[in-house]
Amino acid sequence: MPTQYHIMVNTLSPERVRSSKPIEVKVLAKNQILIIGGTGRIGHHVAQDLQQHMDAKLVVTGRQRPKSDRHLMGEFLPLDLGNREQLQKAIAQSQLVIHCAGPFHHRDARVLKSCIEQGVDYLDVSDHRSFTQKALELAPAAQEAGITAIVNTGVFPGISNGMVRQGVDGFDRVETIRLYYAVGGSGGAGVTVMRTTFLGLQHPFLAWIGGKWQTLEPYSDRQIIDFGPPFNALGVYWYDVPEAWTIAESFPVQNVITKFGSAPDIYNRLTALMAKLPPSWIHHPFVIEGLSQISYRMTQVSDRFSGVGIVMIVEVEGEKDSQRASYQSRFYHPHTAIAAGCGTGVLAEWIGNGRLKKPGVWPVEQAITSEEFVEMMRSSRNLDLQQTWEDL
Template sequence: MGEKILIIGGSGRIGSSVAADLVNHTEADITITGRETEIGIKVAESLGERVNFLALDLADTEKLKEAITASRIVIHCAGPFHYRDANVLKTCIQEGADYLDVSDHRSFTSKALEYKSAAETAGITAIVNTGIFPGISNSMVRQGVEQLDKAEKIHLSYVVSGSGGAGITVMRTTFLGLQRPFVAWIDGKWQELKPYSDRETVEFPAPYGNTGVYWYDMPETFTLPDTFPVQTVITKFGSVPDFYNYLTWWVAKTWPNSWIQNRNVIEFLANVSFKMTNVSDRFSGIGVAIRSEVTGQKDGKNTKYCSTLVHQNTAIAAGYGTGSIAELILDGKLKKPGVWAVEQALPTDLFEQTMTSRGIKIQEEWLY
């Protein structure tokens, strides 16, 4: 019997990708959860004999507690995280289970970080934002910062093809991110920005090339300046085909706040977009590209360190990000009691080792 890992929301696209990575890189026994039993059983069967399914609704706190108590690590993949509280993390601290999640929203990350002292006291390692973006992207930034003598500016950009293979949840997340202005760390102060504003053309590796990206509210917008003493952190996001960028920009720019903040409207937009990507995915693919550029000083000279990553399936890449950290915890290589953003907890050498073992190639370039 291997150690037990519980993946909440593990029957979904991201959760099942995390489970697949753990099957390939650990000896753990894995339980995936979801609310639809028939789907969950099929997903578990497809992942192999070490994976089983547990029907679970997060509202059933007693059943949730029982499942967490029986687990060594709990991985929270049940998004969208805009609507979630930190009860899963709180229960992990109480029951002595280490915790990871694939959260991707500022409000949830802020709630989780409030439990830092409690987790530290309990000796629990809890790491948030561990997927692909945020996740692998944040570790690429740390890798870049450590290459410089002094880092001054971080520019982090992402582009996703169509649905990214992540299902309808990513559509909900995209439109939920348009609901309110947010603050970003620019020129040494917090400044308010509108989501999906200030289009910028960024050069990604093939097959993406020059692609439009926009300001977007993500947890790393505030965790990166908290982690690294820089003056500016830019986080921008874009989609392929470019038509989706203009659609999202149009909604953010012209629709009344009362519409965008209505759950029914968000659900309508998510469903329409998902149906559209079911068609466009056949042509665009479902991949992801990340570009991290850190500006600063090296050997007394002004310079930029740029790293890029491309993967053909966004959901699988997210599974690598989270699964690799769970692997390190199981192996006893990563223990850091408290609640941390991934760039605060994962050393660069371990990050590079786990990415190499998964065939992820990060291209590096100095720009003088």
């Protein structure tokens, strides 16, 4: 049986928050941003983006100091998330905490809980619905504490959620939302992304199809999608991502389809085979780690040919002006990890300068409007979107 998830997305809708009484923004004397897991690939690129766009003291954490300081984007602080006293002290000295210490499959919400207790704003780059559930359940406490917390920031989830928000807002009624993701090799994200991929093969998951939750096998139902350059036609498969859950909760929609693929396509074939391993194998930590290390070494070679970019396509079908219509948006970036850094960095910048203040815990599609998403993409980081409308 699949793991059953019951997530409460923040009950205050974006519309209610925008129409409520303006919130007084307190500018803190401390101007320090704590990036937990800031020595990892994604954390490094988040820090790099902030270093370019914010005048703030950056403190990056890790279990061990990197061998070379050139990999540090800020002041290094050794930190073990298991040491609660050490964690609370680091958070207390910060204005904003960004949680980048994945994989998030087995993480608890202790970082967010500490931020709520100490009145510190929070972002994370989490990418698993079990963690998203734990975070969103803290929405009432975060609202009472007056902190802004946004989960699943980055590229996917993150920018992908904003793409959906923008598409849905153009319809009177939405029927189907499809999200297709293609990543070149490692995506520039290091071995952690390999662990995340293989951990995602361990359990069946729930997808919103036909207006109800249905159980699907991970990396099943291969489909060929034309992503355009640089990947063109590529196989994609059902994959569990947290936006599949939050989008179904955020919008009245009948179907939410999320499919993922890697380039070159041989990796998809191999991953689909791994998904069929006996449960005793794919659930064994040593097997997961072994597959992750082997895959990462393979991508260190193939990345030279495939690149490490990302293409995302969002399709929305529904009714607009009494006419059935479809909408498609396409996002491309030549470096997946840098794109994730941009997606998180903009939100961090807006929270840091007081522009974004919405007490509670939010997925991205509820945290920002379509107009803010456009500004986030084009004005702040020059990220490109291609959009088309078609009557059906």
